[in-house]
Amino acid sequence: MSREPLLPALLLWTALALLPFAAPAWLLAQLAQYLAYGLLAMSLAYVWGQGGLLSFCQALFFGAGAYAFALAGLGRLPLLPASPGLGLVLAVLVPTALALLLGLLLVGARVATGPAWAVLTLVLGVIAERLAVASPFLGGSNGLAGLPPLALPLPGRTLELLDPLPTYLALLLVAAAVQLGLARAIAAPSGSLLRAVREDPLRAAHLGIDPTRARLRAFTLAAAVAGLGGGLFAAQFGFVAPPLLGLGLSTEVLVWVAVGGRGSPLAALLGAVLVKTVEGLLGEWLGAGWPLALGLLLLLVVLLFPRGIFGGLLARLAGAPDP
Amino acid sequence: MPTPLLELRHLVKSFGGVLAVAGASLEVEEGRLLALIGPNGCGKTTLFNLVTGIERPEAGSIRLAGREIGGLPPQARARLGIGRTFQVPGVLAALSVRENLEVAATAAGRPRAEVAHALEQAGLGRFAERAAGTLPHGLQQRLELAMVLLQRPRLLLLDEPTAGLELGESLAVAARLRRLVAAEGIAALVVEHDLAFVRALGAEVAVMLRGRIAARGPYARVAADPDVRAAYLGSRA
Numbered sequence: 001m002s003r004e005p006l007l008p009a010l011l012l013w014t015a016l017a018l019l020p021f022a023a024p025a026w027l028l029a030q031l032a033q034y035l036a037y038g039l040l041a042m043s044l045a046y047v048w049g050q051g052g053l054l055s056f057c058q059a060l061f062f063g064a065g066a067y068a069f070a071l072a073g074l075g076r077l078p079l080l081p082a083s084p085g086l087g088l089v090l091a092v093l094v095p096t097a098l099a100l101l102l103g104l105l106l107v108g109a110r111v112a113t114g115p116a117w118a119v120l121t122l123v124l125g126v127i128a129e130r131l132a133v134a135s136p137f138l139g140g141s142n143g144l145a146g147l148p149p150l151a152l153p154l155p156g157r158t159l160e161l162l163d164p165l166p167t168y169l170a171l172l173l174v175a176a177a178v179q180l181g182l183a184r185a186i187a188a189p190s191g192s193l194l195r196a197v198r199e200d201p202l203r204a205a206h207l208g209i210d211p212t213r214a215r216l217r218a219f220t221l222a223a224a225v226a227g228l229g230g231g232l233f234a235a236q237f238g239f240v241a242p243p244l245l246g247l248g249l250s251t252e253v254l255v256w257v258a259v260g261g262r263g264s265p266l267a268a269l270l271g272a273v274l275v276k277t278v279e280g281l282l283g284e285w286l287g288a289g290w291p292l293a294l295g296l297l298l299l300l301v302v303l304l305f306p307r308g309i310f311g312g313l314l315a316r317l318a319g320a321p322d323p
Numbered sequence: 324m325p326t327p328l329l330e331l332r333h334l335v336k337s338f339g340g341v342l343a344v345a346g347a348s349l350e351v352e353e354g355r356l357l358a359l360i361g362p363n364g365c366g367k368t369t370l371f372n373l374v375t376g377i378e379r380p381e382a383g384s385i386r387l388a389g390r391e392i393g394g395l396p397p398q399a400r401a402r403l404g405i406g407r408t409f410q411v412p413g414v415l416a417a418l419s420v421r422e423n424l425e426v427a428a429t430a431a432g433r434p435r436a437e438v439a440h441a442l443e444q445a446g447l448g449r450f451a452e453r454a455a456g457t458l459p460h461g462l463q464q465r466l467e468l469a470m471v472l473l474q475r476p477r478l479l480l481l482d483e484p485t486a487g488l489e490l491g492e493s494l495a496v497a498a499r500l501r502r503l504v505a506a507e508g509i510a511a512l513v514v515e516h517d518l519a520f521v522r523a524l525g526a527e528v529a530v531m532l533r534g535r536i537a538a539r540g541p542y543a544r545v546a547a548d549p550d551v552r553a554a555y556l557g558s559r560a
Binding site: 190196204207208211 | 375376377396397398401402406407409413414415416417418422425426427429430431435470474
């Protein structure tokens with residue numbers, strides 16, 4: 001999709017902003033968590049749907065953001081003070097730098113498509129999780145707990161993001177800003193160059209586009225968004241653990257994005273919220289059998305809605321050409 | 324004598340021990356239309372790939388306006404003014420016709436306002452919002468050429484622009500090409516199998532045989548060359 005339709009996005013964010021008047025606190029807490037996952041889903045939708053890079057290690061950047069937040073919040077980084085605010089900045093910067101480095105190795109080595117890319121990104125996620133388990137600095141398999149919450153300096157006082165309502169509102173604000181920012185990036189001229197590279201890198205190069213640079217930019221931007229999501233996730237829960245980096249979460253986010261629609265970050269975010277909600281409900285109804293039911297549902301969605309449940313809908317609203 | 328726009332010297336390229344291009348040399352002057360013909364497998368498309376940077380030569384030099392470009396990636400050569408169309412039209416299938424042109428304009432640093440003009444000129448206005456991959460072959464070729472022209476190339480490489488077209492259509496393409504070269508002063512090198520089209524182009528012809536340029540001149544003279552007749556034209560000439 002070349003345009004994220006603006007109206008559905010604005011309606012959604014307005015509705016979610018009004019939700020605290022009607023919803024109980026537990027639901028807001030739940031949604032705040034889903035919105036952090038939603039940032040991860042949007043990052044994958046951008047790099048996969050727009051850039052054509054199906055990354056099996058997107059959680060690596062989410063986890064790196066979470067760990068960066070945790071280490072800075074606990075004051076474990078040499079020369080740096082213990083500061084959750086600094087942690088949130090590092091939650092963006094560290095995954096960005098990591099993606100730039102890995103991207104230069106992977107994208108620069110021209111393995112950006114096909115099986116080599118899939119296997120390499122998959123392996124990277126596994127390695128990262130193992131490293132975190134083996135590293136005492138990162139808290140080993142227990143991870144790091146007792147992180148201080150994020151605090152917003154307001155006039156006259158400091159608001160700690162501990163309670164569901166301010167946490168929810170902060171996540172909502174960030175998610176909306178990221179979604180609208182990505183929509184802008186997609187509609188911008190550089191967004192169409194990225195799609196050209198996705199469609200046919202060789203043809204794009206013959207038009208004067210540098211495919212490696214376009215992919216590297218997309219990969220890095222997506223990592224920054226995923227890292228931000230990871231940092232906010234860690235801030236909500238006050239702890240981080242190796243599975244946040246690993247293959248399990250990287251696969252989960254693929255499911256969210258496939259269900260929601262990879263062509264649009266907004267659709268992917270809705271996919272994350274939908275799948276997490278359905279997961280919870282199926283767990284209540286079916287007990288241990290829920291993954292099986294979820295798998296069947298996923299199969300149905302992929303067969304019936306190749307653009308994703310929300311992706312197809314948004315594409316029609318945007319008047320995108322039929323595939 | 325002025326420097327030729329494109330100057331190929333003793334180019335060599337092999338694949339798995341098979342010489343595809345075996346010391347080919349060719350010059351294309353500014354504003355010149357030149358047809359490149361030769362039997363299947365004689366190295367024409369490989370020669371194009373060497374010029375646009377898909378392949379790197381093992382030996383020899385490629386100069387554009389006197390500058391060696393043999394080591395540059397395709398995107399750098401495109402920015403220096405080499406435009407190319409492919410045998411299978413290289414349109415971006417999932418993107419709309421308009422977005423294809425927008426991509427070409429943006430990549431070339433041209434204002435997006437030129438897109439509307441290009442749409443009209445190519446006669447693609449009413450297909451603007453269609454996915455490019457759903458257009459019939461002939462329209463995809465037209466779109467591809469419009470994209471390449473948005474680059475404002477100095478040198479246009481056309482790989483079998485009439486593949487899949489009927490005679491009437493291919494003669495129309497020949498007329499359009501002649502007008503284009505005359506009006507814009509672009510140099511064009513056209514790989515073509517269709518000899519009726521080559522005659523209609525009214526251009527000079529270079530013949531490629533076994534990886535080399537074996538002859539060059541007006542169509543009638545090249546067609547009379549005994550080597551060329553034996554190797555390529557046979558009884559069809």
